[in-house]
Every structure is written in structure tokens, then in C-alpha cells.
Amino acid sequence: MSKEDKPRSVGLHALYGDDPERADEAVFGRKPNPDRRGFLRGLGLGTMAAALGVSAIPFHRNMPSGLIPAALADETRPFTLKGKDGLIxxxxxPVNAETPAHLLDDEVTPKNRHFIRNNGTPPTDVDAASWELTIDGLVDKPLKLTIADLKKEFEVVTQNLAIECGGNGRAFFKPPAKGNQWTYGAVACSAWTGVRLADVLKAAGIKPGAVYTAHYGADTHLSGIPGKLPLSRGVPIKKAMGEENLIAFAMNGEDIHPMNGAPLRLVIPGWPGSCSQKWLTRIQVRDQVHDGPKMTGTAYRIPKYPVAPGQKVDEKDFVIIERMPVKSLITAPETGTKLNNRELEVRGHAWAGDREVSEVHLSIDFGATWMKADLSPPANKAAWQRFRAKVKFPEQGYYEVWARAVDSDGVSQPFGIAWNPKGYLNNSYHRVAVTVV
Structure with a gap:
């Protein structure tokens, strides 16, 4: 048998993506039942339980049709990189790696657990002593600043700031969207130290007519073509002047990890992580929306109206992503946990772009009922918020813990994914598998 003729395995996500009802029957032996949502009967229920290694799924009647049990949906592999631990x-x-949810349990994300999102080849010369930042464009006083200048001339502040990749959750889009197949772990909330972007822009003096910032880094295009940039994005002036945005030179009180932008980077929390330029060398103030690499076409854009999964959308109907949506992440227990008792503390984080989170709810019966979790306030603006709750399971068997956050404007996470062609902004419920034995 030739290499081309060898049978290929099909992952569970791919099988379910084409026809969830057919997949239910093929994998678990259950046939579609229009009268009872996700109801498993006879051999079907037994087959699914056996696949999960349990004797019962207490709330199986509430399972949506086509739902892949979270215990079977975790397809990860280890990744080793100097200074990082447990990333996938x-x-x-370029190097892109995410952090499993259970390794994000700390209120402040450790440096070795912060995800990596690169677009090009990182610079090799990252000497903090000689690094310079240029502020130019539509300003009264163009500036050239070393890191020592930043520390001397501006107030140095430390803030816990959440950064999330715009494509976090792309792996769950059906039909699939091209790009890095992030699951849940392209998010972090480290303690960043630096100076306020607004303070530096004020020192340069923003001229009338300024519309947008443009950010430039020292990384190079994967093609190796001199002068070709891998990514250069920006934000509206109004957003840039927010007190939460930092030009950062330290991460958790230490040097920034090289893969996270050492020695200098922007942190623009609440908006797609691509706005937070790494290896920062220049900020230009422009009189138009920035048109650098990954700012035009469909990059970091979504349709300006809801679309059906797989629908073709004209490029002119895409708009730039700004505020990230409300979202939650269960960090304990780890999915696949087996319990010898029926009580468990559930912990995690929730965040909501430029807004705060007002409530987090948990369910153990596939969304039939919900309980409110205890929710802590953010450490500062744009930090994620800690939630926790004690959960009691009524009997032995397979369960899923679902989390749903609500932001300060009353907007809730959805159960389903708001599909878009590029696979951005998936903020559907997070769920983890728990077995009570």
C-alpha cells in the first residue's frame, strides 16, 4: 500500500462538522430524534457512556444534538520552548502556541504560561540598553526615546492587563476557518510595567486631524524580503488615549519574554492582541485609518451583519474588530477530572473587552439550569475577573461544567458560535468534562 493509499483517521471535530446527526449515529449508535433534544436511547446512550468511561450521564436528556462531549474534544500535544511551560x-x-486552560488558573498569568502569537520572525538583537522608540507623524514634537528615557520622563505604572488573540476559539468553527486553530488558550492576564501610551502621545503633541495610530515592530517578514513587514496595526486616537494602554518594558516584574515582545511592546487590552505590537520601534500618528499589513482586506475584520455558516461575504462588507466580546474560561477543574466525591470548587476568569463583567453563571446539566458564581472585581481596568463556586453533583456519572459570563451592558456569552469567514471572536460557553466515580 502506497503512502497515498493508506487510510487516514478523521478527527471527531471533522466528523461532527459535516453532519452532526449522522456522526451521532456513526459514533454512538443514536439516531436523530426530533422530539427530544439530544436524547440518547438504548445502545446509543450506553455507547457514549462507554466511550467516556462511565456508567451514566445523568443529564443526557439536556444534551444538544451533535454535541461532542468535552472529554472527547481535547486534542492537544506538548510544546517545549525555553522559558515556557506546558504550551501547545x-x-x-512563525511560532504560535497556546496555554491549556488549567494552566491559566493564576490571577496573574506567569511569564512562562503566557501564550505566543507571532506573525513574522522575531528580532535577535533585543538589547534593552540601545533600544529606541520613535514617535512621529501628525505630532508637534517628534520623539526618539530609549527605555531609560521612558522610565525617567514618564510615570511608570504596573497594571494587570488581559490580552487575547482575535482568533482565540477558531478551532471550533464549522465550517472551518483558515488560520491558527486556537482553542481556549490564546489569552493571558500578566502584570505589565511601563508608561502610559497616552502620556507619551501627549508629550509629542497630537495635531488636529489625527485619526489613528500606526504601530511598527522589529520583527521581519517570513519571506526574508528586506523592508517587508509581517504586521503593522493601529487603533483610533480615542482608544490610544485610554489610561489602560501601556508601552511596556517589564512583565511580572521581570524582563519581557523574547517571544512576548522583549524588550519593548505595546499592551492595548480589550482589543485584539494584534493591536499590541511587540518589539515596538515606532508609533506613527496618522490622518487616516492605518493601512499597514493585517489592517486591510479581511484581516482582523468581521462582516458588519450576521452571516450564515459558510456564507460568502463581499470584502467591502467587513469592518475592523475593535472591542473584544464578553468571555469566560474555567481553569479548575481540568477537563477530564475524575472525582471520588460529589462536591467540587469551580474556578476561572471572565473578561469583556473595554467593559467589566457583571455576572458569571455555571451549569452542570447542559444548560437546563444555572447557578451564579462569586465574582471578584478586576484588579484594575482591563484586567480579567476571578470567579468561583462550589458545585454539587447529584450522582455518579459524566458531567460537563459550563460557564457563561454577562458584561456590564447586560450582554451574555452565547451558546453557539457567531460564525464569520476568518474565525474571529468566538465567545461561546467554555465547558469542561468531569466524571464522578
Whole structure:
């Protein structure tokens, strides 16, 4: 048998993506039942329980049709990189790696657990002593600042700031969207130290007519073509002047990890992580919306109206992503946990772009009922918020813990994914598998 003729395995996500009802029957032996949502009968229920290694699924009647049990949906592999621990590789050219949810349990994300999102080849010369930042464009006083200048001339502040990749959750889009197949772990909330972007822009003096910032880094395009940039994005002036945005030179009180932008980077929390330029060398103030690489076309854009899964959308109907949506992440227990008792503390984080989170709810019966979790306030603006709750399971068997956050404007996470062609902004419920034995 030739290499081309060898049978290929099909992952559970791919099987369910084409026809969830057919997949239910093929994998678990259950046939579609229009009268009872997700109801498993006879051999079907037994087959699914056996696949999960349990004797019962107490709330199986509430399972949506086509739902892949979270215990079977975790397809990860280890990744090793100097200074990082436990990350999962998605791409090695450029390096992109996410952090499993259970390794994000700390209120302040450790440096070695912060995800990596690269677009090009990182610079090799990252000497903090000689690094310079240029502020130019539509300003009264163009500036050239070393890191020492930043520390001397501006107030130095430390803030816990959440950064999330715009494509976090892309792996769950059906039909699939191209790009790094992030699951849940392209998010972090470290303690960043630096100076306020607004303070530096004020020192330069923003001229009338300024519309947008443009950010430039020292990384190079994967093609190796001199002068070709891998990414250069920006934000509206109004957003840039927010007190939460930092030009950062330290991460958790230490040097920034090289893969996270050392020695200098922007942190623009609440908006797609691509706005937070790494290896920062220049900020230009422009009289138009920035048109650098990954700012035009459909990059970091979504349709300006809801679309059906797989629908073709004209490029002119895409709009730039700004505020990230409300979202939650269960960090304990780890999915796949087996319990010898029926009580468990559930912990996690929730965040909501430029807004705060007002409530987090948990369910153990596939969304039939919900309980409110205790929710802590953010450490500062744009930090994620800690939630926790004691959960009691009524009997032995397979359960899923679901989390749903609500932001300060009353907007809730949805159960389903708001599909878009590029696979951005998936903020559907997070769920983890728990077995009570």
C-alpha cells in the first residue's frame, strides 16, 4: 500500500462538522430524534457512556444534538520552548502556541504560561540598553526615546492587563476557518510595567486631524524580503488615549519574554492582541485609518451583519474588530477530572473587552439550569475577573461544567458560535468534562 493509499483517521471535530446527526449515529449508535433534544436511547446512550468511561450521564436528556462531549474534544500535544511551560504548539513558522486552560488558573498569568502569537520572525538583537522608540507623524514634537528615557520622563505604572488573540476559539468553527486553530488558550492576564501610551502621545503633541495610530515592530517578514513587514496595526486616537494602554518594558516584574515582545511592546487590552505590537520601534500618528499589513482586506475584520455558516461575504462588507466580546474560561477543574466525591470548587476568569463583567453563571446539566458564581472585581481596568463556586453533583456519572459570563451592558456569552469567514471572536460557553466515580 502506497503512502497515498493508506487510510487516514478523521478527527471527531471533522466528523461532527459535516453532519452532526449522522456522526451521532456513526459514533454512538443514536439516531436523530426530533422530539427530544439530544436524547440518547438504548445502545446509543450506553455507547457514549462507554466511550467516556462511565456508567451514566445523568443529564443526557439536556444534551444538544451533535454535541461532542468535552472529554472527547481535547486534542492537544506538548510544546517545549525555553522559558515556557506546558504550551501547545499550533505553528512553528512563525511560532504560535497556546496555554491549556488549567494552566491559566493564576490571577496573574506567569511569564512562562503566557501564550505566543507571532506573525513574522522575531528580532535577535533585543538589547534593552540601545533600544529606541520613535514617535512621529501628525505630532508637534517628534520623539526618539530609549527605555531609560521612558522610565525617567514618564510615570511608570504596573497594571494587570488581559490580552487575547482575535482568533482565540477558531478551532471550533464549522465550517472551518483558515488560520491558527486556537482553542481556549490564546489569552493571558500578566502584570505589565511601563508608561502610559497616552502620556507619551501627549508629550509629542497630537495635531488636529489625527485619526489613528500606526504601530511598527522589529520583527521581519517570513519571506526574508528586506523592508517587508509581517504586521503593522493601529487603533483610533480615542482608544490610544485610554489610561489602560501601556508601552511596556517589564512583565511580572521581570524582563519581557523574547517571544512576548522583549524588550519593548505595546499592551492595548480589550482589543485584539494584534493591536499590541511587540518589539515596538515606532508609533506613527496618522490622518487616516492605518493601512499597514493585517489592517486591510479581511484581516482582523468581521462582516458588519450576521452571516450564515459558510456564507460568502463581499470584502467591502467587513469592518475592523475593535472591542473584544464578553468571555469566560474555567481553569479548575481540568477537563477530564475524575472525582471520588460529589462536591467540587469551580474556578476561572471572565473578561469583556473595554467593559467589566457583571455576572458569571455555571451549569452542570447542559444548560437546563444555572447557578451564579462569586465574582471578584478586576484588579484594575482591563484586567480579567476571578470567579468561583462550589458545585454539587447529584450522582455518579459524566458531567460537563459550563460557564457563561454577562458584561456590564447586560450582554451574555452565547451558546453557539457567531460564525464569520476568518474565525474571529468566538465567545461561546467554555465547558469542561468531569466524571464522578
Amino acid at each position: 504548539v499550533l505553528n512553528d513558522r
